[in-house]
Amino acid sequence: MSRPPLAMIPTGPVPVPPAVRSLVDAAGGGDLVPVWRNNLGGLTFRWGTNGTGGTDRYLKWVAAGTPEIDLLAEAERLAWASHHTAVPHVLDAGQDELGTWLVTEAIDAASAVDPRWVAEPATAAAAIGHGLRVLHDALPVERCPFTWSVEERVARADERIADGEGPTEWFPEHAALTVTEACARLDLAPPVDRLVVCHGDACAPNTLVRADGSFAAHVDLGSLGVADRWADLAVAAWSTEWNYGPGYDRIVYDAYGIEPDEERIAYYRLLWDLG
DSSP states (O other), rough: OOOOOOOOOOOOOOOOOOOHHHHHHHOOOOEEEEEEETTTEEEEEEEEEESSSOOEEEEEETTOOOOOHHHHHHHHHHHHHHSSSSOEEEEEEOSSSSEEEEEEOOOOSEESSSHHHHHHHHHHHHHHHHHHHHHHHOOOGOOOOOOHHHHHHHHHHHHHHHHTTGGGGOOOOTSSSSSHHHHHHTTTTTOOOEEEEOOOOOOGGEEEEEEEEEEEEEEOOTOEEEEEHHHHHHHHHHHHHHHHOOOHHHHHHHHHHHOOOHHHHHHHHHHHHHH
């Protein structure tokens, strides 16, 4: 049995949180269309400008008490990364007793899991790989104030296991492992290949693709930080299987300009799954 999707396009009505409605009303209104919902209850709306000539926005909201999603930390990372690479411009961020929000300017491009690109998976996979290389080459490691280290992530995995998570919650690739076996593997991190500023959630939905099929920008950088480039690469290529089916991971590596490293791929996919 496969793990349920981590996030999906809403297929039914989505209640609009009061803070979201207040933000829209205070700005003079506009169309509000739910475009994404994750399994932690986080919501993303496209906020249209009703033909007023302004640029559309995206408004993300997450309920208070959801430590897995820190939108204020994402706003900080986006502001830093925007000096070096293509990411959404932050317009507003804040919180109240019910939740936290982040408003960004829309980019004229579509997610790599838009129906257009699901129908052209080879093009999308190439954009994902090329875009990841652009990101890794552009962001200055020595000036990055954020980390996404193995040590931090293993500690998080330990917390989840202590809370009762185990093989039944893991992806099929890891479900045959015992907790002891999985933890032992996490303790054997491979040597760093190349430190870069990683995206932190380089799954296919977080790459934006232009109409001509080229890479445009990245979104959802809430975990951005310094780590081995394989922490991003392993998961970016893996996510093509979830979104397009098997056989497209090699396109990601080719577009990035690297040969697959099976040891690092296996390690960082396990770390992603457990951490």
